[in-house]
Amino acid sequence: MLPIIPGLIPFAMIAGMSAIDAGMNPLMAQLYSVFVFAGASQIAAAQLIGQHAEPLVIILTIWIINLRFVMYSASLSTKLPASTIPKPLQAYVMTDQSFAICVGMFDQNQVTRENRAAFYLGSSVVPWLVWQIATGLGIVFGSVIPASWSLDFGVWLCFIAIMIPGLRDFPAVIAAVVGGSLGLALHNLPFNLGLVFGSIVGITCGYLAERSFGKKKGALT
């Protein structure tokens, strides 16, 4: 669990800074991080708010990015035994990292069944705390660091650092390249609909590529 902590800090700081750049006040920016608690969507939505996108498109973007949690939820709910920890709390603290760690550890039987719920909560709550504190630091620094440092570029570095390690096979690359190219071609569409269309077509093409060609694993690593 500890190796994931340093990687969270720049994301969280950029999330805090981008919320301030979008025009939120510090308290709102911190509560935003508490309510949504999902880095990529927080940063993406802050960007869209800054571009004066339609509120509905911004909400839709958050939902689409976080649809992946349905997949994690389906997987974790079968692996976590009943416990005294309330299910809504287990759900709220779910992250990409805690999902990946817990599924890996549970599948290799490195955590006994009765310890699973506590292990999951611990591996989710510690990153939650780090995330909130580092968001707070980003909120503070975001208001002081001059624009000439170009720290806004960190937004794209966040997305790149999240996406690239996930491109483990050919269909995933197809999804990213098609989504990105269509998003670029349609960037003049009103209400940032280019992002919505690009994402949906990219996801569809990735899925179709996997159905037609299989995963073709190993070709890219």
Add this chain to the structure above:
Amino acid sequence: MSTATMWLVIFAGGLGTFLARYSFFWLSDRKALPKEWVRVLRFVPPGVLGALIIPGVVVPSLHSGNVLLNPRVLAALISILVAWRTKNVMITFAAGMGSLWLLQSIEPLL
């Protein structure tokens, strides 16, 4: 954007995100996610992030001369390469910001 609209985005976005996380904890053992859905959902992160990154980096450079010689486009390409080789967040950040600052300082020469 007004403060009220921003709160609306935060609440609606947060609620949808929570429901996605809670979905199968709530359905518990009664239902399983169909296999085909799992296959589709796997492509959500690359599809959405690709559609965010490429226009986000390229569009601002469209109005300023050569797209490929733009410091932000070049720095993004370098960080993609570094992320692919190292899979390390800190190194990706350092390479991306470092090359951006360097490229911006030599921009008049590009």
